[in-house]
Amino acid sequence: MNMQKPTLSFWQIWNMCFGFFGIQFGFALQNSNVSRIFQTLGADYSSMTILWVAAPLTGLFVQPIIGYMSDRTWGKLGRRRPYFLYGAILASLSLFIMPHSPALWIAAGMLWVMDASINVSMEPFRAFVGDMLPRKQRGMGYAMQSFFIGVASVVASALPWMMTNWFDISNTAEAGVIPDSVRFSFYAGGALFLLAVLWTVYSTKEYSPEELAAFEKAENALSPQEEYQPSRSAKQFFQGGIIWGLTGVVATVLVALNIEQLDKNLMLLTCGLLVFGLFQLIAGLLEKKGNNSNGFSQVMVDLFNMPTTMKKLAAVQFFSWFPFFAWWSSATPAITSFHYGTSDVTSAAFNEGADWVGILMAAYNVSAVFAALTIPVVVRLFNLKTAHMINLFLGGIGFISFVLIKDPTYLIAPMIGVGFAWASILSLPYALLSNALPAKKMGLFMGIFNFFIVLPQILAASILGFLVSKFFAGETIYALVIGGVSMLIAGVLTLRVAEPEQEIQQPKKAEALTSH
Numbered sequence: 253m254n255m256q257k258p259t260l261s262f263w264q265i266w267n268m269c270f271g272f273f274g275i276q277f278g279f280a281l282q283n284s285n286v287s288r289i290f291q292t293l294g295a296d297y298s299s300m301t302i303l304w305v306a307a308p309l310t311g312l313f314v315q316p317i318i319g320y321m322s323d324r325t326w327g328k329l330g331r332r333r334p335y336f337l338y339g340a341i342l343a344s345l346s347l348f349i350m351p352h353s354p355a356l357w358i359a360a361g362m363l364w365v366m367d368a369s370i371n372v373s374m375e376p377f378r379a380f381v382g383d384m385l386p387r388k389q390r391g392m393g394y395a396m397q398s399f400f401i402g403v404a405s406v407v408a409s410a411l412p413w414m415m416t417n418w419f420d421i422s423n424t425a426e427a428g429v430i431p432d433s434v435r436f437s438f439y440a441g442g443a444l445f446l447l448a449v450l451w452t453v454y455s456t457k458e459y460s461p462e463e464l465a466a467f468e469k470a471e472n473a474l475s476p477q478e479e480y481q482p483s484r485s486a487k488q489f490f491q492g493g494i495i496w497g498l499t500g501v502v503a504t505v506l507v508a509l510n511i512e513q514l515d516k517n518l519m520l521l522t523c524g525l526l527v528f529g530l531f532q533l534i535a536g537l538l539e540k541k542g543n544n545s546n547g548f549s550q551v552m553v554d555l556f557n558m559p560t561t562m563k564k565l566a567a568v569q570f571f572s573w574f575p576f577f578a579w580w581s582s583a584t585p586a587i588t589s590f591h592y593g594t595s596d597v598t599s600a601a602f603n604e605g606a607d608w609v610g611i612l613m614a615a616y617n618v619s620a621v622f623a624a625l626t627i628p629v630v631v632r633l634f635n636l637k638t639a640h641m642i643n644l645f646l647g648g649i650g651f652i653s654f655v656l657i658k659d660p661t662y663l664i665a666p667m668i669g670v671g672f673a674w675a676s677i678l679s680l681p682y683a684l685l686s687n688a689l690p691a692k693k694m695g696l697f698m699g700i701f702n703f704f705i706v707l708p709q710i711l712a713a714s715i716l717g718f719l720v721s722k723f724f725a726g727e728t729i730y731a732l733v734i735g736g737v738s739m740l741i742a743g744v745l746t747l748r749v750a751e752p753e754q755e756i757q758q759p760k761k762a763e764a765l766t767s768h
Contacts (some may be wrong), residue, residue, distance in 0.1 A: 257386040257467040265396050268384055268575035271336055273400040274448025275374050278343050278366070280408035281441040283433050286363060287584040288606045291432060291597045293356040303360050303635060305520060308577070308709035311702055314371040319699025320547045322376045332376035332383065332695070339372030340449035347442035356383040371641040373449060375702065379695040382686040383464060384456070390401045391631065391687050394679035395624050401678055402621035402671070405446075406619060411437040416607065431603070453555030468692070484556050487538050489536030496528025497637065514718065521587035521714035554693070555700055561688035562697065564749045565681050566704040571742035572644060572677050575651055577733030578716060579670075584610050586728040591660040608660055615664050619671020620678075627675060637749045640680040643744035647673020651736030654731050684749060708738075 260268075290303055321330050330338065353359035367553035373558055415433035416423040423433040459467070501523035535552035538544055544553070558566065561628035588605035589595050596602055623643070630639040650669030657663055684696075689697045718730050724730035 256470045257384075259386060259389060259749035260384065262709075264456070265385070266392055266636050267391070267394040268380065269400055270395065270455075271340075271373070271449040271452030272397045273404045274445040274525050275341065275343075275370060275377070275456045276401040276404040276555050277408045277448070278347055278441050279370055279374075279407040280617070281438055282363070282366060282370075283412070284409045284473060284610045284754075285437070286359075287581060288434065289351070289359050289430055291430060291584065292425075293353065293359055294354055302393075303356075303363070305710060305713040308713070310368040310704035311440035311706040312710070313768065314368050314708075315375040315702040316544075316551050316699030317697065318372055318375045319695035320551065321695075322379065323695040329453065331459065331461075332380045333453045335376045337448050337453050338761060339369050342369035342448050343373060344446040347438045347445065351430045351438045353430070354355075365487070372568065375699055376695060378698040381682070382694045382698075383459065384688065385610040386400060387687050390627065391636070391679070391683040394682045395627060396677045398627075398679040399621060399624040402617045402619075402624055402675060403619030406614045406621065408437070408441060409610045411440065411554075412608070413607045413610050419524065424598075424600065427598055434453070441605070444576060454756045465692075469692075482555050484535075484539070486494065486536045486540040488556075488581055489532045489539060489552070493529045493536060495529070495534030496525055496532060499527025500524070500529055507557065517714050517717050519714075521711060522711060524714075525670065530587065531705050549561065551700065554696060557701065558697070559615055559688045561750060562685055562701065564687055564745075566701065568640075568644075568742050568749065569677075569701070569704040569747045570708045571683055571738045571745060572673070572681075572708075573705045574708035574738040575647065575732075576677075577712040578673070578731045579651070582711070582728050582731040583612070584718065586654070586732055587612075587660060587663070590727065590729040591654075591663070593660070593707075605660070612663055612667055615667040618666045618676060621671075621677035623675035624679065627679065633679075635751050636684050637746050637751060638677050638681050641678035641743045641746040643672045643680075644739050644746065646670075648739035648743060651739060653736075654732045654766040655742075684751075688758040 295303060314611065320337055322335050325331050325334060327334060329728075343366060346362060346369055350359065350362045353362055377397065377650050381397070385393045412423060412431070412433040415421040415436050421433045421436055423431045425431045499559055500522055503525060506518065507518045531552065535549055538549050540548070543549070584606050585595065587609055588602050592601045592605035594601045594605070627639060627643070632643075646669035648669075648745060650666035652675070653666040654663065657666070685697075685701060686694070710734075716734070719734060720726060720728055720731050
């Protein structure tokens with residue numbers, strides 16, 4: 253009996269990835285408008301990055317938990333689909349509530365809830381591609397997700413502008429009130445998020461645990477994976493915990509004693525070092541007692557025992573995602589102040605600039621849609637890692653050019669390069685990674701891989717305000733330049749990553765996977 257994983261048709265892959273359209277619609281609304289909402293409710297730039305840290309922090313904790321749980325879930329809806337659905341319901345409700353926040357602290361709290369809910373839906377989708385597709389089709393699966401991400405982001409990012417210019421809905425409001433154009437955009441996003449995820453839940457049937465085990469055995473026979481034997485002693489955890497913990501304590505004290513000269517957001521970084529040390533000490537105690545079969549211990553052990561390919565990709569991801577946090581958190585204050593000459597949130601110029609930021613968000617996602625279609629061609633001409641390096645270089649140059657372009661109209665041009673980088677970041681690392689992971693831990697490792705998406709964002713939230721104020725006289729536009737340099741570094745680090753082995757046999761065609 254041939255137990256190779258079947259090849260899926262184009263429309264089967266379309267259906268299984270369509271839920272990502274809704275997820276990214278909500279995510280893009282958040283990225284394009286939350287800084288605007290925060291500024292409207294009274295936040296300044298020095299507090300903006302710390303408010304934005306809700307997004308990466310929720311991802312840091314939620315994604316590995318959901319990955320661990322979904323690896324062990326099997327019920328009426330399957331393995332990953334329950335998390336798609338329940339996360340979508342919570343995220344949709346959050347999108348409806350967010351634009352009615354009466355105060356900054358409520359908006360900040362809603363961002364935590366919204367981002368946690370989006371992460372519950374998003375994380376299993378990455379593992380879903382690894383579950384459902386044979387190795388030779390995973391690149392296409394992640395490219396399809398990038399396509400939906402791009403299309404959703406184009407519409408969602410431009411939606412407030414469209415509400416104003418197409419439907420004559422006001423994009424200004426009195427001080428402390430969210431404009432109607434933003435509120436109606438969030439209503440549309442909440443509905444589309446839920447409907448798109450429901451389509452994937454309804455249209456795609458998951459393989460059973462027994463089928464997945466058989467598929468993994470057949471795939472490994474064709475292309476053996478790197479041997480994976482995770483272990484970390486209690487002594488190693490204790491040593492690491494003491495080093496990281498003491499470093500965190502000393503750094504926190506130094507920042508606290510010099511808080512007048514330093515940015516308060518640096519406390520986020522120093523406390524993070526302390527927390528990581530404490531986590532290692534806890535893992536060491538659990539290991540010493542032999543109580544290491546729980547989810548926390550497994551995450552900690554696997555974090556220190558990542559496959560070699562994953563370790564190298566983690567460094568690439570780290571420097572790739574730092575720029576996008578800088579963009580999401582700083583684009584509105586940077587462009588409105590540098591290109592429109594105002595920080596007055598009640599002025600027409602500020603709101604015109606904020607709307608233009610939405611158009612720029614849409615522009616790089618239009619570019620990402622095109623990139624998602626062309627990346628497979630570039631991969632065939634070169635290989636996965638070379639294609640990724642080229643795209644990261646385009647993105648880095650795009651971000652750096654923001655400080656060189658004075659007319660905001662021409663900012664569309666660098667968004668093309670940023671869009672290619674965005675599409676590549678959302679697809680090629682996962683195509684490289686999925687072939688290096690054990691199938692039974694696909695969800696957990698995808699959750700751990702997310703650490704290297706959220707950690708650079710936490711770092712950016714910690715240091716961007718300090719760097720901009722101390723070295724660039726408070727000119728927010730230089731946050732984007734710093735991001736561009738980081739992306740160029742990511743491109744160079746891509747050269748360290750090995751290409752995956754290709755399958756040597758063609759699996760059979762799938763017959764009826766997309767019906768219940």
